[in-house]
Amino acid sequence: MANTPRKLALLAGAMALGAGSVAWAADAPKPAAPAAAAPAAPPVELISGASARMLAETCAGCHGTDGVSVGPASPTIAATYPEYFVEVMQAFRDGKAYSTIMGRIAKGYSDEELKLMAGYFADKPFKAADQTFDEKLAAKGAKLHDKFCEKCHSDGGKVLKAEADEKAKAKGKGDDDDEGGGEEYHLLAGQWTPYLHYAISDFREDRREMPKKMKSKLDDLIAKEGDKGLEALFAFYASQQ
Ligand code: HEC
Numbered sequence: 404m405a406n407t408p409r410k411l412a413l414l415a416g417a418m419a420l421g422a423g424s425v426a427w428a429a430d431a432p433k434p435a436a437p438a439a440a441a442p443a444a445p446p447v448e449l450i451s452g453a454s455a456r457m458l459a460e461t462c463a464g465c466h467g468t469d470g471v472s473v474g475p476a477s478p479t480i481a482a483t484y485p486e487y488f489v490e491v492m493q494a495f496r497d498g499k500a501y502s503t504i505m506g507r508i509a510k511g512y513s514d515e516e517l518k519l520m521a522g523y524f525a526d527k528p529f530k531a532a533d534q535t536f537d538e539k540l541a542a543k544g545a546k547l548h549d550k551f552c553e554k555c556h557s558d559g560g561k562v563l564k565a566e567a568d569e570k571a572k573a574k575g576k577g578d579d580d581d582e583g584g585g586e587e588y589h590l591l592a593g594q595w596t597p598y599l600h601y602a603i604s605d606f607r608e609d610r611r612e613m614p615k616k617m618k619s620k621l622d623d624l625i626a627k628e629g630d631k632g633l634e635a636l637f638a639f640y641a642s643q644q
């Protein structure tokens with residue numbers, strides 16, 4: 404998808420803002436009492452709510468409605484931690500994070516727009532990918548996960564909001580620059596298996612920098628279990644539905 408048509412699409416969306424905010428108000432979760440009463444929300448909120456959704460709609464083709472991806476190569480981004488969302492989008496945009504597609508897409512957005520979208524997706528409920536998996540492999544994967552991955556990707560690889568909050572708070576105090584860190588923002592449990600495959604390949608083939616300690620665990624896993632070990636881990640993540 405080239406940049407120009409996307410910008411045009413956004414522009415068309417912006418011109419339909421009036422209609423957009425009506426639609427947004429119509430399915431807003433908490434309708435204020437009777438319609439006759441003046442809207443309780445300040446108008447600014449209304450406009451930014453509508454435009455956040457408009458921005459987010461351009462992502463639905465790949466990341467699904469409200470960020471729950473139905474295409475196995477695109478990750479689910481619903482409930483993504485907002486700080487991480489902005490950071491990774493900026494990194495895609497600035498060419499600092501490897502991507503096949505997102506680099507081009509992210510270039511179309513200002514920091515302000517990224518923050519709007521981050522808030523929008525953060526509020527959307529996460530739903531695990533609806534995918535099949537082999538139960539025996541998944542049981543084996545659960546053990547391998549505990550042994551090799553759980554230390555960082557805790558609770559079976561879920562994003563844990565409390566931990567992410569803590570981490571975000573600790574940031575800025577300057578203790579985040581050691582290698583690794585940030586794993587609590589990364590979703591493994593319920594993520595699409597093909598996406599996880601790509602992510603691991605990006606690490607193993609040096610397109611993406613792997614935290615040193617994760618590399619040693621992963622090397623250890625592959626040495627002991629071969630690629631079958633990875634298949635088992637992916638089955639375990641897929642099994643968390
Ligand atoms: C054409 C398909 C496509 C579209 C459209 C798209 N994405 Fe993506 N997105 C991907 C793929 C594929 C990845 C994995 C990185 C890569 O290879 O580009 C990704 C990765 C991401 C990630 C990183 C997730 C993580 O856990 O690290 C975020 C955040 C994201 N996209 C947000 C968006 C937003 C916001 C939009 C709309 C403005 C959007 N994407 C539009 C395909 C798409």
Ligand code: HEC
Binds near residue numbers: 585586590602617624
């Ligand atoms: C020492 C801590 C640590 C260990 C152990 C670890 N990881 Fe990670 N993992 C991380 C960090 C940090 C990131 C984020 C790296 C980045 O920002 O690119 C990550 C990212 C990932 C991602 C990418 C997710 C995405 O959405 O792009 C996958 C997949 C992953 N790890 C799988 C594993 C598996 C499987 C194991 C066990 C074999 C494992 N990790 C062990 C710290 C760890």
